Amino acid sequence: MQKDTPSQNTKCTIDFSTSPTWFKAIRSIIVSACTECGFSDRLAGQVAMAVDEALCNIHRHGYQEEPGRARLTAKTAFSPHPSIFIEIIDEAEQVDAQTIKSRNLEEVRPGGLGVHLIQTIMDEATWTKRDSGGMRLTMRKTIPNTINPSKTEETTIHE
Amino acid sequence: MSEQTLQINIETLDTSVVVTPDGDIDLSKSTELRAQLQPLLAQQPEKLVIDLHAVPYMDSSGLATLIEALQITRQHGKNFILCSLSEGVQSIIALSRLDAIFAIVSSRDEALAE
Numbered sequence: 001m002q003k004d005t006p007s008q009n010t011k012c013t014i015d016f017s018t019s020p021t022w023f024k025a026i027r028s029i030i031v032s033a034c035t036e037c038g039f040s041d042r043l044a045g046q047v048a049m050a051v052d053e054a055l056c057n058i059h060r061h062g063y064q065e066e067p068g069r070a071r072l073t074a075k076t077a078f079s080p081h082p083s084i085f086i087e088i089i090d091e092a093e094q095v096d097a098q099t100i101k102s103r104n105l106e107e108v109r110p111g112g113l114g115v116h117l118i119q120t121i122m123d124e125a126t127w128t129k130r131d132s133g134g135m136r137l138t139m140r141k142t143i144p145n146t147i148n149p150s151k152t153e154e155t156t157i158h159e
Numbered sequence: 160m161s162e163q164t165l166q167i168n169i170e171t172l173d174t175s176v177v178v179t180p181d182g183d184i185d186l187s188k189s190t191e192l193r194a195q196l197q198p199l200l201a202q203q204p205e206k207l208v209i210d211l212h213a214v215p216y217m218d219s220s221g222l223a224t225l226i227e228a229l230q231i232t233r234q235h236g237k238n239f240i241l242c243s244l245s246e247g248v249q250s251i252i253a254l255s256r257l258d259a260i261f262a263i264v265s266s267r268d269e270a271l272a273e
Contacts, residue, residue: 020187027216045216045247046254052218056186105256108230110223113255117219120254 010036011075018059018068018090026072027052030086033074038082039143047084047141050121053114054088054137062092062135083142091134097127165191174205175271181213184221193224200231207232208270212243217251229261238262242270 012033016022027048034044051072058070070090077083102116118125124140165188166181176199184192199207209225211217225241232239240262244252252258264270 020185023185023187024183042246042250046250049216049218049247049251049254052185056218056220059186108226108257108260110226110230111219113219113222117251117254 009075009077011073013071013073015069015071018055018063018070018092020056020059023052023055026055030074030084033076034084034141037076037078037084039084039141043141043143046121047086050118050125050139050141051086051088053117054139057114058088058090058092058135061095062090064093068092081142083140086137086139088137089130089134094129094133094135095127097129100127164188167192167195169195169199171204172271175208176202176204176206177208177210177267177271179210179213183216184214184224185216185218186220189218189220189224192221193227196224196228200228200235203235203237206238206240206271206273208240208242208267210242210267210270211245211248212267213245214248215245216247219251219255222251222255222257225261226257238273240264240270240273242267 010033012029014026014029016026030048030051031044034047035041039047055070058068059065062068068090070088073087075085077085100115102119103112105116118139122139122141124138126138128136128138130136165184168179168181170177170179178196178199180192182188207228209228229239242264243266244263252261252263262273264273
């Protein structure tokens with residue numbers, strides 16, 4: 001994990017296979033990044049869950065459970081408020097971002113909860129098509145009660 | 160990366176069956192839980208208890224497996240109870256607004272006494 005002194009922001013980039021056997025290790029990295037930034041264990045676990053659900057969707061829907069690649073970049077910021085910014089890019093089949101929606105939770109049925117969990121846990125989650133192919137998901141989580149959108153929205157993740 | 164299988168203990172007590180998975184139930188493991196539950200569901204025990212004290216993390220695929228099992232037991236008019244939820248499992252169930260759908264109790268003893 002790279003440290004950008006003096007602000008102590010950190011940035012971590014991982015290129016990995018979208019095989020689910022990797023997902024536990026990636027959850028662990030996200031939990032570490034969040035707790036180092038000041039997130040509670042519970043909130044860190046939830047952010048890791050959102051990342052896990054995003055990876056599951058890439059594996060199942062993007063790559064149709066076939067082998068694929070993804071790159072995850074996690075960046076933490078202590079100032080102005082403790083936050084984590086996550087970008088996941090893949091080379092999977094592109095989908096219209098407008099079709100990525102949470103399902104009706106009144107229907108009790110297996111499946112379709114991943115997008116709901118991502119959107120519920122994270123303050124921002126945006127899917128876009130990449131010009132070079134594949135999709136990009138950017139997410140942000142700032143510790144509750146410290147959110148100042150006018151400042152945090154200035155931060156972006158670059159490839 | 161680890162390819163270990165999910166450890167699942169299955170115990171039959173009179174007309175109840177207690178299933179105790181041990182480890183994270185994520186996309187790489189939920190199919191194993193589903194495969195273990197299917198023959199138990201076919202037996203239609205009066206009560207199927209899933210003891211989740213040793214499951215620190217569950218993703219939506221694990222949750223889908225539990226929802227499927229709940230629906231099958233309900234179709235058969237039987238009881239399906241979750242007990243001893245870890246904080247991680249409580250978290251996903253609450254975030255998915257399924258805490259009012261599942262029968263959830265705090266301990267295995269309580270589940271068997273229900």
